[in-house]
């Protein structure tokens with residue numbers, strides 16, 4: 001159990017505590033259990049229970065709100081370590097995104113109301129930004145929140161791919177509060193906390209072929225009435241609150257990617273120490289050793305950059321460049337490791353019992369979402385070389 005008495009100063013849990021707790025989580029929750037949940041598309045309830053019991057939900061929430069302190073760095077470390085055990089706790093990522101934006105932009109009442117139960121793991125959040133015509137181009141969203149009197153907004157629109165929303169207690173919903181104007185694309189965003197069980201919200205499942213336990217949904221909002229007090233920040237000025245979700249999303253995804261890459265490398269090394277189609281184990285061949293070493297070097301480089309970016313974010317220093325680089329490199333390293341795992345396992349890679357393909361599919365998905373590699377690289381080129389924006 002993470003113990004508040006172990007915190008350093010007022011707002012920091014030690015990283016050795018986090019390592020100890022994550023080791024206990026990965027000891028109690030096996031990769032086999034996660035793979036079973038993914039095949040059955042069932043929520044990994046045992047994982048949530050153990051994460052709650054060990055106090056992991058308190059990470060990243062200040063002690064004054066019942067959390068254990070720590071910032072994005074500590075949460076990314078927890079994800080890295082859980083990834084190294086083959087665990088994929090996605091709703092932990094969306095919940096942390098919500099908590100970061102609440103911490104930075106929420107008012108006192110919102111912090112008390114949502115951060116306290118979130119620190120105890122009693123409530124989780126989904127994140128609802130994407131729409132059918134607004135994926136990479138988030139500025140194109142059309143979901144609209146219209147003020148009605150002083151107390152309420154009425155929201156209409158359709159969100160897509162919203163992961164875990166059927167079980168989340170709330171979603172961070174990104175809307176427009178003024179109509180889309182191509183001349184000022186970045187204006188008019190407002191961010192709300194919405195209960196997915198509100199009248200007018202309906203969910204339809206999307207058949208995702210990624211072998212993930214978490215399910216994704218189309219969320220239809222038909223005249224959904226939301227109290228004005230549920231808006232995070234000011235009307236029409238929600239872009240900062242949104243970016244305080246999106247940058248953590250990139251960095252937490254990077255933490256999980258490097259963890260999963262390490263898991264895949266270790267799993268493949270174990271196989272290569274045992275498989276011997278010509279008498280010698282395949283791990284004795286340079287054709288197996290060199291790609292594995294390359295994947296390891298790339299993974300460690302991505303890991304170092306991810307923590308560098310987290311440290312900047314936590315220090316409120318612009319971390320956009322490092323975040324894009326960490327996001328890109330972690331996805332590349334993980335995909336390379338997963339591809340190498342497929343090659344090294346040979347035919348065995350196609351046997352679901354060997355549990356290799358789910359990592360490959362998920363690694364491929366990570367080069368597409370939450371942000372695709374083209375856009376990451378274009379943003380890096382634009383920033384570093386001063387090129388005009390290419391999209």
Ligand SMILES: Cc1cc2nc3c(=O)[nH]c(=O)nc-3n(C[C@H](O)[C@H](O)[C@H](O)COP(=O)(O)OP(=O)(O)OC[C@H]3O[C@@H](n4cnc5c(N)ncnc54)[C@H](O)[C@@H]3O)c2cc1C
Pocket residue numbers: 127128129130132134135136137160161162163164208210216368369370371372374375378390391
């Ligand atoms: C399993 C899953 C879970 C998801 N969960 C969530 C969630 O919980 N909440 C949420 O809000 N969203 C979620 N998403 C949505 C995800 O963030 C989007 O799929 C992602 O942003 C990409 O958008 P798109 O699919 O519309 O791709 P598009 O925007 O249509 O892009 C398609 C491809 O075109 C290329 N491309 C696009 N724009 C550019 C450009 N400017 N320059 C160069 N190339 C470009 C890229 O190769 C890109 O992959 C999820 C998606 C999936 C598949």
